[in-house]
Amino acid sequence: MRYCFLALILIVSCKPQQAEKEVENYPVLETMGYYQRFSQKLWLAGQNQNWELADFYTHELEEVTERLVEGNVIHDDYNISNLSEAMLLPKIEKVEEAIRKKDQVLFLENYELMISSCNLCHNATKHNFIKILVPNDSKIWNQDFTSK
Numbered sequence: 001m002r003y004c005f006l007a008l009i010l011i012v013s014c015k016p017q018q019a020e021k022e023v024e025n026y027p028v029l030e031t032m033g034y035y036q037r038f039s040q041k042l043w044l045a046g047q048n049q050n051w052e053l054a055d056f057y058t059h060e061l062e063e064v065t066e067r068l069v070e071g072n073v074i075h076d077d078y079n080i081s082n083l084s085e086a087m088l089l090p091k092i093e094k095v096e097e098a099i100r101k102k103d104q105v106l107f108l109e110n111y112e113l114m115i116s117s118c119n120l121c122h123n124a125t126k127h128n129f130i131k132i133l134v135p136n137d138s139k140i141w142n143q144d145f146t147s148k
């Protein structure tokens, strides 16, 4: 019985350490890669008024964000999870609303707001050199690589 009790203490005291390790290793950069890819494809789907495809990419963005929020991720002292929940998630939902209405003008407006929230968070986390753009046909990537 005493050993059981000791084992229980051991399990309880091991668990939080394990959880912390997982948070430390959370693939923030991978998440950002998904964000960039899905947001670019989302814009292209919207340009083509392909609402079914646009809805798919919006859901992917939402899922990636929800996973990040649940991960309680601290990155360079910034709570990336809380920031994403407060800044990005509501903007993704706004894009979703425009897709439901099949309203291209509203879609573009809300898409721009969503991209602003990406950049606002880059500024807030001292990554202001990562500048995401609303794509246009002349650019392959939705990122500004200039130093201005």
Ligand code: HEC
Residues within 6 Å of the ligand: 028, 029, 032, 033, 035, 036, 039, 075, 079, 080, 081, 083, 084, 087, 088, 114, 115, 117, 118, 119, 121, 122, 125, 127, 130, 132
């Ligand atoms: C909660 C804050 C936050 C939000 C919201 C956010 N980012 Fe990031 N992003 C970061 C941080 C922090 C890094 C740097 C990660 C690192 O240093 O490993 C980063 C890095 C990046 C990179 C560089 C990595 C690469 O693959 O080139 C890209 C691109 C990027 N983000 C795209 C986006 C896009 C697109 C969105 C919006 C859909 C977005 N981010 C939203 C915080 C955020």
